[in-house]
Amino acid sequence: MEFNNLHEVLRSLYDEMLPLSADMAAVAKGLAGLGALFFVSMRVWQALSRAEPIDMYPLLRPFALGLCIMFFPAMVLGSINAILSPIVQGTHSILEDQILDLNDLQAKKDLLDHEAMIRNPETAYMISDAEFDKKLDELGWSPSDIGTMAGMYMDRQAYQMEKALKEWFRNLLKILFQAAALVIDTIRTFFLIVLSILGPIAFAISVWDGFQSTLTQWITRYVSVYLWLPVADLFSSMLAKIQSLIIERDIEMLGDPSFIPDATDTVYIICAPV
Numbered sequence: 001m002e003f004n005n006l007h008e009v010l011r012s013l014y015d016e017m018l019p020l021s022a023d024m025a026a027v028a029k030g031l032a033g034l035g036a037l038f039f040v041s042m043r044v045w046q047a048l049s050r051a052e053p054i055d056m057y058p059l060l061r062p063f064a065l066g067l068c069i070m071f072f073p074a075m076v077l078g079s080i081n082a083i084l085s086p087i088v089q090g091t092h093s094i095l096e097d098q099i100l101d102l103n104d105l106q107a108k109k110d111l112l113d114h115e116a117m118i119r120n121p122e123t124a125y126m127i128s129d130a131e132f133d134k135k136l137d138e139l140g141w142s143p144s145d146i147g148t149m150a151g152m153y154m155d156r157q158a159y160q161m162e163k164a165l166k167e168w169f170r171n172l173l174k175i176l177f178q179a180a181a182l183v184i185d186t187i188r189t190f191f192l193i194v195l196s197i198l199g200p201i202a203f204a205i206s207v208w209d210g211f212q213s214t215l216t217q218w219i220t221r222y223v224s225v226y227l228w229l230p231v232a233d234l235f236s237s238m239l240a241k242i243q244s245l246i247i248e249r250d251i252e253m254l255g256d257p258s259f260i261p262d263a264t265d266t267v268y269i270i271c272a273p274v
Helices: 003-017 019-049 056-068 072-119 129-138 144-205 214-224 228-254 266-270
Strands: none
Touching: 003 129, 003 228, 019 056, 019 072, 019 144, 056 072, 056 144, 072 214, 072 266, 129 214, 144 214, 144 228
16 A cells, blocks of 8 residues: 555545534533523623613624534534645645656666766766676786776676665655655544544633634634644655756756766665655
C-alpha cells in the first residue's frame, strides 16, 4: 500500500468517527440547558434588581450555542472543515507541482550528467560498456597493462557501487520523510477525532459564566491541529524547491562542455527526502 492510500485511510477514519460527536451532543444538551437556565436567570435578576430594562441580545447566546450543539456535526464541524479543506488541497497541490518540476529537472540532469561523463575520456569507460571495451582493446598484455585492466575493473565496480549506494540512501531518506509525514497525519487525525467528539461538551461548558473562553480555546486548538498537514506540505514544497534550485544550477554548469561533474553530490543527497 502506498503512502497516499494510507492518508486516504486516515481521512476515511475521521469521516467514520465524526458521527460520534452527535452521541456526545446528548450529554452536552443537558449541561448546556442547565447552564442557560442559570445564565438567563442571573442576567434577568441583575436587571430587575437594578430596575434596568432587560437586554435581550446577550440572552440569545446560550440559545445560539444550544443550536450549535444540536446540529454540531453539520453546523460546526462541517462549516470549519469546509473553510479549511481548500487550504489543505491548495498546499497539497503546491507540493505535487513542485515534485513534478523536480522530477523533470532530475531527468534532465541525469541525461546531461551521463553526457558529461561520456565526454571525459577518464570517466567514459565507467558508465559505457562500449568505451570500456574500446579502452581494453587499446591495451596490450604486458604486466603493466594487466595491472591497468585490473584497476579499470576496480574503478568501474567502485563507481557502480557508489552510485547504487547513493540511490539507496536517497530512497531511504524519501521513505523516512514520507513516514514522518504519515506519523504527523496520524497524530493530527487522532487529535481531530478527540476534539470533534468532545466539541459539544466544550460548547456546553462555554454557556456557563466564567467559562466563555472554552469556546475560543476549542476553535483555536481545532484549527491549529487541522493545519498541521498543510504546514508539513509547505515544508516539503520548500525542500523540493531547494532541490530544484540545486539541480538547475547543476544543469547550467553541465551545459559547459569543459565541466566535469562532481561525484559527491553531498548537498543534493541532504536535500533529497521529498
